[in-house]
Amino acid sequence: MKSQASTLLAEVRTFRQNHPDVRYVDLIALDIPGHFYGKRYPIEMLEKVAAGSPLKLPQNAVLLGVQGGLFKIGDYCFHDGDPDANRRLVPGTLKPVSWESQPLGQMLITSDGTEAPIEFEPREVLAKVLERLHHKGIHPVVAFELEFYLFDKKLDNGLPQFARDPLGDDTDDQPNLHIERLSRFSEVLDDMAQTAKDQGIDITVITAELGPGQFEINFGHLDDGLRAADWAALFCRSTRGVALKHGYRASFMAKPYLQFPGSGMHVHVSLYDGAGNNVLAAHQQQPLRHAVTGCLELLPHCMPIFSPNHNAFRRLGGTVNAATRASWGFEDRDACVRIPDSDPRNLRIEHRLASADANPYLVLAAILVGLEHGLEAKREPIAPLNEDRSSGTDFPVEMLDAVRAMQHQAVLRDKLGAEFIDVYCENKRQDHLAFQQEINAREYRWFL
Structure with a gap:
């Protein structure tokens, strides 16, 4: 874990040196229908996450429907208190976004490889098969x-x-x-x-x-x-x-x-x-x-x-x-x-x-x-x-x-x-x- 944190921290710091005008980074993951969800993080906070600070997003964000709404699925969404779940940064995916009007970065996040992966997260499903x-x-x-x-x-x-x-x-x-x-x-x-x-x-x-x-x-x-x-x-x-x-x-x-x-x-x-x-x-x-x-x-x-x-x-x-x-x-x-x-x-x-x-x-x-x-x-x-x-x-x-x-x-x-x-x-x-x-x-x- 220390080795991975060191690698991620070096990646973020190198990115900041190469792209000093970038102030925010979109942390994104794919939901069940295949749409990206996530949060826009200040680059300073991303460095803290890379160093080991927790990264949490709602677990049920993975369950969004095609139009982005939540469905009642078993005990999820409306009977579980909408809990957060840990995510981690995916090494090697911090890149500049060139198609937005303002300088921006993006980086993939996932629950696979965390202490409690989300069983129905698409990337985790593939990770278990591999x-x-x-x-x-x-x-x-x-x-x-x-x-x-x-x-x-x-x-x-x-x-x-x-x-x-x-x-x-x-x-x-x-x-x-x-x-x-x-x-x-x-x-x-x-x-x-x-x-x-x-x-x-x-x-x-x-x-x-x-x-x-x-x-x-x-x-x-x-x-x-x-x-x-x-x-x-x-x-x-x-x-x-x-x-x-x-x-x-x-x-x-x-x-x-x-x-x-x-x-x-x-x-x-x-x-x-x-x-x-x-x-x-x-x-x-x-x-x-x-x-x-x-x-x-x-x-x-x-x-x-x-x-x-x-x-x-x-x-x-x-x-x-x-x-x-x-x-x-x-x-x-x-x-x-x-x-x-x-x-x-x-x-x-x-x-x-x-x-x-x-x-x-x-x-x-x-x-x-x-x-x-x-x-x-x-x-x-x-x-x-x-x-x-x-x-x-x-x-x-x-x-x-x-x-x-x-x-x-x-x-x-x-x-x-x-x-x-x-x-x-x-x-x-x-x-x-x-x-x-x-x-x-x-x-x-x-x-x-």
Whole structure:
């Protein structure tokens, strides 16, 4: 603990020396729906926290719904006195914020690694899964890919408008992978990439996707699963901020347009043993097949994580590369679990089902549990799509059905934690009820 405090204190003091104009730092963490919450600390107080002073925030901040309200979940929120819970600073995450009008810093905080971690905090859920895998001698290497849309800053009666490029065009007629779109939006995209790098994120490939104003950003592979998920979370925050600075809105909403492709969160995962050998490639890739089976078996029960809101379910079975059944295949982007072509050293799965607005900590935790389950059960998978285009198993496509499928699944309750499963399912159930408490114009047209 003394060593960590010394490291954190050195980090804060170095930051103050390099950024003397920064007076405040946002201490932030991701809640269950995938939004950042936290507090803005004076830089002097941050130095005291780094030296060992307590850092406490309300425990129930993790339970906020999509709109930020508190739901009654068991004894939490309204029958527990709204207690504080200890958090800690995440080393290496204190970075400048360049998209605000005033100099500012930000730093991740978490309850994992404290004396009493919050069982349903997303980062703690992932930390426990990774710790268990490490004890079994399994070390994941992870890379995220995130798709997002750019919109015009102004909405049209609440609806998004196409992003206007510097040429002034109201529409985006550039096809998929077209370099011209990257050129047209290069100013904002370059700023997004540089800002992410300033946050310590390893940005690699930038792609123009099929939808108008849609792009994809790839991150480098990391042997630290927590940090890989940190990168995904922080990228979403910085990208929204940079877009606003340039007069756009950036959104990771799963399906902003019915007629265009949705935005996904693709996660590449390979597994290595303590000697650095690829676990999936051993014994003529038999562990790979077992791991795929585990992912597919648990996938229908993880849908509230992969599709965390009503809009995310609209993305499934969309116009391109969005599966409607739990499936797998070699070099097949129609599959939920794709096996990219690679040499044995880099053999991996690409999990393609999650929406871009899903919680990256929970998505990675669910994927890893599927891989773990498959390696333990050692069952053969269904036929890949390369052999049978109709291969696959059904999964829920509505939120309440998905919650019911998740809540009592024994493997998930054991490996993700029963307390987390119960809290998460009730959070999604309450979000569903809250979503229903508004009558929209279509309902009046149909039934008035």
